[in-house]
Amino acid sequence: MIKLTESASKYSNLEELNTAELLNYMNDEDNTVPQLVKKAIPQIEILVNEVVKKLKNNGRLIYIGAGTSGRLGILDASECPPTFGVSSDVIVGLIAGGDTAIRHAVENAEDNKSTAWESLKKINVSDRDFVIGISASGSTPYVLAGLQAMAASGITTGCIVCNAESQIAQTVDFPIEAVTGPEFITGSTRMKAGTAQKLILNMISTSAMIQLGKVKGNKMIDMKISNDKLIKRGVLFIMDELGCTEYQALTNLQKYGSVRAVLEHYND
Numbered sequence: 001m002i003k004l005t006e007s008a009s010k011y012s013n014l015e016e017l018n019t020a021e022l023l024n025y026m027n028d029e030d031n032t033v034p035q036l037v038k039k040a041i042p043q044i045e046i047l048v049n050e051v052v053k054k055l056k057n058n059g060r061l062i063y064i065g066a067g068t069s070g071r072l073g074i075l076d077a078s079e080c081p082p083t084f085g086v087s088s089d090v091i092v093g094l095i096a097g098g099d100t101a102i103r104h105a106v107e108n109a110e111d112n113k114s115t116a117w118e119s120l121k122k123i124n125v126s127d128r129d130f131v132i133g134i135s136a137s138g139s140t141p142y143v144l145a146g147l148q149a150m151a152a153s154g155i156t157t158g159c160i161v162c163n164a165e166s167q168i169a170q171t172v173d174f175p176i177e178a179v180t181g182p183e184f185i186t187g188s189t190r191m192k193a194g195t196a197q198k199l200i201l202n203m204i205s206t207s208a209m210i211q212l213g214k215v216k217g218n219k220m221i222d223m224k225i226s227n228d229k230l231i232k233r234g235v236l237f238i239m240d241e242l243g244c245t246e247y248q249a250l251t252n253l254q255k256y257g258s259v260r261a262v263l264e265h266y267n268d
Contacts, residue, residue: 003163004179005136005193009186026191029184033195040178040200047132047158047174048204052211054130054156055090061208062125063093065134066110066142068190069160069197070095071102073134076201084214085222085258091205094119096142109142116146125155132204133159134197136189138166138177147171160200162193176200216241221260225253234259242266 011025051061063073074093081088096115097106109115125131131150133143138161148171150157158174169175178200180192209215214222219237223230231250237259238249252262 003137003139003166004181005162005183005189006187007182009182009184011184014185026184029192030195033178033180033192034199036180037178037196037199037203040176043174043176044200044203047176048207048211050156050158050174051130051204051208054128055208055212057128059126059128059130060089061091061205062120062123062129062131063091063134063201064095064116064120064131064143064146065093066096066101066140067105068194069134069136069140069143070097072194072197072201073132074102075198076205080205080209082224082226083220084209084212085224085260086209086214089123092123094123096140111141113141113145116142117149120146120150125150125153127154127156130156130158133157133168133172134161134201135159135166135168136162136180136193136197138163138168140168144168144171160197162189162196216260216263219259221263222258225258238262 014022055061063077065073074095077091077093080086080091094116095101096112097109100106101109131147133147135143144167147157147159147168151171157172158176159168159172160176161169162178162180164177164179169177178196180196183189183191185191214220225231225234231253234253235246235249238244238253239246241263256262256265
């Protein structure tokens with residue numbers, strides 16, 4: 001059976017279309033993605049609640065994927081430390097082919113059935129962790145084998161896939177299935193499937209971090225103050241929370257080093 005992500009595009013003769021037609025048709029397809037993700041929210045909710053339990057118990061959230069899916073996992077993991085102030089080993093992204101594959105395709109990496117488990121062992125994966133496999137097809141050998149090894153080791157697993165009733169979804173404890181259908185270019189899952197995966201990853205990590213207390217009101221109180229833009233943002237957060245002047249906010253931010261530390265000092 002052909003997976004929907006691999007089935008033929010409903011558009012033909014793309015090379016004969018003008019730029020405006022290409023852009024509008026792509027946008028039409030992209031507009032279907034948020035509603036397809038919305039249908040998966042009940043699954044996402046269950047998974048997030050389990051992820052939060054693991055993180056509260058000093059466990060980790062680990063993503064494994066190949067190609068676009070692997071890069072999206074690494075992107076989400078790499079954005080959490082500066083955004084939420086967590087250690088870089090709290091949310092981890094692993095990709096088939098290793099770090100080289102982040103920028104350059106590594107031939108046959110996604111077909112290797114042993115490297116995911118090998119990479120997970122190197123970071124000392126344990127039953128305190130939660131491992132999420134990301135795969136548009138739901139059958140990527142690298143991801144599937146890694147998740148099967150996790151299941152055999154009693155480690156909690158989830159997935160983000162874009163086909164229904166996939167091998168990977170049937171392997172994990174907490175599946176998320178966002179069935180995005182045929183792509184604008186047949187089989188190019190960097191498009192709608194990748195967009196759906198990115199949206200879901202945003203939802204997972206952001207809602208988990210909020211529940212771990214990394215946000216107050218709607219502000220990232222643990223963000224790393226690492227450049228001028230973030231200093232200005234932190235100053236505005238402090239001014240809004242404490243009702244102080246810009247000078248007072250900046251002085252305190254420089255003194256205490258984070259928005260959280262400033263707020264805790266003045267709210268004690």
